[in-house]
Amino acid sequence: MRRRPSAAFWVMVILLTLLVILPLLWMVITSFKTVGESQADPPTLIPQDPTGRAYGEILTTGGQNPVLRWALNSFAAAALHSLLVVTVASMAGYALARMNFRFKNAIFSFILLTLFVPGFVFLMPNYLLMDNLGWLDTLAALIVPGAAGAFGVFFMRQFFLAIPKELEEVALIDGANAWTVFSRIILPNAKPALATLTVLSFLTNWNDFVWPLFVLFSPERLTLPAGLTLLQGAYTTDYPVIMAGATVAAVPVLILYVFVQRYVIEGVANSGIKG
Amino acid sequence: MTVQASAGAVRRRRTRTSTAVRGYGRATPYLFLAPYLVLFLLFVIGPAIFGFWMSLHDWDFQLPGKPFVGLQNYKDLFDPLSATAEPFWHSMRATGIFTVASVPFLVGLPLGLAVLLNRKFPGRTFFRAVYFAPFVLGVAVIGLMFRYILDTSFGILNAFLGLFGISEIGWTTEQPWAFVALVAVTVWWTAGFNSIIYLAGLQDIPPEQYEAAELDGANGWQKFRNVTLPGLRPVTVFIVIITLLASANMFGQSVLITQGGPGDTTTTALMVITDTGFSQFRMGQATAMSYLLALCLAVVALVVFAVVRERKS
Numbered sequence: 321m322r323r324r325p326s327a328a329f330w331v332m333v334i335l336l337t338l339l340v341i342l343p344l345l346w347m348v349i350t351s352f353k354t355v356g357e358s359q360a361d362p363p364t365l366i367p368q369d370p371t372g373r374a375y376g377e378i379l380t381t382g383g384q385n386p387v388l389r390w391a392l393n394s395f396a397a398a399a400l401h402s403l404l405v406v407t408v409a410s411m412a413g414y415a416l417a418r419m420n421f422r423f424k425n426a427i428f429s430f431i432l433l434t435l436f437v438p439g440f441v442f443l444m445p446n447y448l449l450m451d452n453l454g455w456l457d458t459l460a461a462l463i464v465p466g467a468a469g470a471f472g473v474f475f476m477r478q479f480f481l482a483i484p485k486e487l488e489e490v491a492l493i494d495g496a497n498a499w500t501v502f503s504r505i506i507l508p509n510a511k512p513a514l515a516t517l518t519v520l521s522f523l524t525n526w527n528d529f530v531w532p533l534f535v536l537f538s539p540e541r542l543t544l545p546a547g548l549t550l551l552q553g554a555y556t557t558d559y560p561v562i563m564a565g566a567t568v569a570a571v572p573v574l575i576l577y578v579f580v581q582r583y584v585i586e587g588v589a590n591s592g593i594k595g
Numbered sequence: 596m597t598v599q600a601s602a603g604a605v606r607r608r609r610t611r612t613s614t615a616v617r618g619y620g621r622a623t624p625y626l627f628l629a630p631y632l633v634l635f636l637l638f639v640i641g642p643a644i645f646g647f648w649m650s651l652h653d654w655d656f657q658l659p660g661k662p663f664v665g666l667q668n669y670k671d672l673f674d675p676l677s678a679t680a681e682p683f684w685h686s687m688r689a690t691g692i693f694t695v696a697s698v699p700f701l702v703g704l705p706l707g708l709a710v711l712l713n714r715k716f717p718g719r720t721f722f723r724a725v726y727f728a729p730f731v732l733g734v735a736v737i738g739l740m741f742r743y744i745l746d747t748s749f750g751i752l753n754a755f756l757g758l759f760g761i762s763e764i765g766w767t768t769e770q771p772w773a774f775v776a777l778v779a780v781t782v783w784w785t786a787g788f789n790s791i792i793y794l795a796g797l798q799d800i801p802p803e804q805y806e807a808a809e810l811d812g813a814n815g816w817q818k819f820r821n822v823t824l825p826g827l828r829p830v831t832v833f834i835v836i837i838t839l840l841a842s843a844n845m846f847g848q849s850v851l852i853t854q855g856g857p858g859d860t861t862t863t864a865l866m867v868i869t870d871t872g873f874s875q876f877r878m879g880q881a882t883a884m885s886y887l888l889a890l891c892l893a894v895v896a897l898v899v900f901a902v903v904r905e906r907k908s
Contacts, residue, residue: 325716332711337725339783346751347740359749362757402721412631421624434639438840438892440865440885443651445642448656468638488719498619502627509794527733530865534873545735545853552739552851556784559743570732577731581724584731588788589795 344570351375351398351564358559374564376553385554388566390539390547394526395572397462397543402521404467406514413476414502418488428477435470438544441532448534461535466525472517475591479513516587519580526573542570612662622867646882661777661879668883668884679871679880685859686867687888689849693863694842697778701838705786709793710823723794727787731907738851741780742767765857773853773861780848785841789834795821796830836896843892864888 337471350358352370378387415421416428446465449455455461462518487509494502532546539550544565551565578585639811650668652661671677672684729737744750746768753763766776805823813821846865849855855862865882872881 325714329711329714329716332745333722334718336708336721340725343744344781346744346814347736350743361748361754363749363751365753376626408631408634409695411627415624415627419619419624419627421621424624425626431635434635434643436836436840436896437643438843438889440844440868441646441889442639442642443869443885445646447873448645448649448878449642451656464634465638468631468634470635470639482874490650492619497649498623498627523731527731527735529734530844530869534869545733548735549851550838552742557749561745562739563743566736566899567641570645570736571733575730576726577724581727583725585791588791591792595747 323520334362341405342576343406344563346565347570348567351462351560351567353560355560357559358563359557369465371560374558374560377561379567380567383485384539385547385551385565386540387544387547387551387565390544391568393459394545394569397459398525400459400521401463401466402518404463405469405472406518407520409472409513409517410476410507410510412479414506416473418475418485418514419498425511431470431473439530443534447534456535457537457541459541461527462528462532465533466521466528471591472521475517475520475587476510476513478590479510512583512586513555515580516583516590519576519583520587522576523573523584618659631723647886649879650882650886652879654810654882655876656878657876664879668880669887671880672883672887679877679884682859682862682867683864684886686862686864687688688859688890689859690843690845690864690888692774693777693845693861694839696774697781697842698777698835698838700782700836701785701789701842704782705789705834706793706827706831709797710791712790712821715798718799725789727791729787731739732784734847735851737780737784738847741776742852745776745780767853768857770857770860773857776850777845777852777861780852781845785838790840792830792834793827796827828903828906832899839892839895839899843888 342476351374353367353372354369357364378385450456450461458574491501491505529545532543536542548565551562555561652662653664671679671834673723674680744752747763747765764772766772808822845863849861849863855860855866868884872878
């Protein structure tokens with residue numbers, strides 16, 4: 321039915337691929353240049369005098385820009401956050417998909433509605449809440465509030481709606497309680513959805529910019545995105561150092577992405593269809 | 596006594612059997628929901644209400660007293676003589692320009708990309724993953740990376756354009772280039788995300804519709820016009836709405852690439868809101884700005900829905 325892709329089609333595909341890859345490549349190349357070479361006119365495509373100085377600068381200058389510490393903070397926050405999201409969202413999503421109770425539809429519609437409330441509305445009041453809880457300048461501020469987002473619940477509910485009912489009915493008639501059914505039968509069958517939600521919440525949290533910028537202050541408490549702004553302020557036109565910082569923030573997610581791209585893409589694809 | 600006891604036992608047993616068939620007790624659904632609902636009430640519903648309460652007060656969180664001022668914070672935003680009105684409306688203009696300039700590209704180009712990726716060709720999964728890749732990077736990485744690429748004197752973009760005799764362009768320091776740069780970077784970053792949603796929508800269009808169109812002698816363009824586009828309508832509405840939301844929240848690109856400049860032309864609403872609330876500590880005023888911006892956004896979203904419904908009928 322369809323024609324074989326033409327030469328023009330392939331040119332398009334390759335050009336778009338270069339458009340994605342070249343800026344990233346340029347970032348990595350620059351991180352291995354000297355300051356002088358990064359400002360050379362015309363720019364050199366391959367470092368003439370390759371140096372690891374930029375990485376030495378950000379990985380060793382102790383107190384000022386603890387990039388490794390930022391990476392560790394980012395990882396800890398994102399991992400714990402995604403664990404929390406998957407736990408509460410799968411429980412709530414299961415109840416909303418498979419149980420009958422009063423106000424079920426009202427509760428679900430209400431949760432869904434908040435998906436469309438812009439994030440900045442919550443910024444000031446949640447900041448004050450963090451202050452009252454004593455969570456300012458701690459990772460708790462990055463881990464917990466974001467888990468109240470509606471996406472996870474919506475996503476898990478969609479998945480549970482599609483699991484055949486017979487699976488749990490047999491167990492329920494055998495006298496298993498709801499928790500046993502959920503943890504022993506439903507969750508093992510929901511592994512792809514759980515994996516997808518874990519990866520999506522991890523990425524969102526790892527990349528979050530506005531919130532950590534305002535709730536974290538101490539240099540050793542920052543996450544990578546918030547820390548990178550410090551780096552930009554401190555090194556202004558020392559682009560190799562700034563590019564090295566950006567590379568350190570980008571490489572872990574790109575590696576993760578290579579392995580889990582299927583989950584990420586399917587997760588995003590599923591978020592739209594039923595929306 | 597015994598009769599009563601056994602009646603009670605019977606009733607109990609009956610309840611137990613009926614719960615066993617239903618599978619769970621009356622409280623169970625709420626227990627499953629509870630952990631999420633606690634978070635939801637504490638960090639979503641509570642703050643949304645409390646934020647509005649704050650906007651009715653002179654809420655400086657460093658001062659002990661937070662006097663009730665009614666709608667004064669909102670009135671100030673419409674009073675040309677107040678200190679807050681000018682920066683706020685400038686930032687609303689910047690956000691508005693960015694939104695109007697970026698939404699067509701973020702809705703149109705990803706559709707083209709999705710149609711491209713919907714064809715069968717070797718390596719399709721690989722190229723799909725490549726085009727989506729920028730989205731997994733955060734705005735901090737994207738912002739710093741493009742700040743260097745777009746640099747007026749050291750940037751490789753100007754060096755490249757120089758090969759064609761184009762003189763240096765101030766991508767981060769001159770208008771309209773600053774907006775062009777911010778829109779282009781945002782398209783680079785998020786086009787893949789929107790196209791994946793389109794792609795899922797394309798794959799949901801029943802192939803029979805295309806076959807029917809072919810029987811009617813439709814050519815490629817007619818099939819696109821009469822089968823693809825109508826089939827994608829719900830997905831398109833979804834994409835327009837989430838793109839509008841993201842544009843209204845625009846912050847990182849301006850902070851990292853143009854630093855809000857030149858002048859304050861790319862200082863977005865969220866930059867002024869955070870500056871008012873976190874740097875000047877005037878959180879009442881800042882929340883009033885947030886609610887006003889949210890209201891504007893809601894109006895735009897309703898207009899989108901109305902337009903789409905009209906098209907349908």
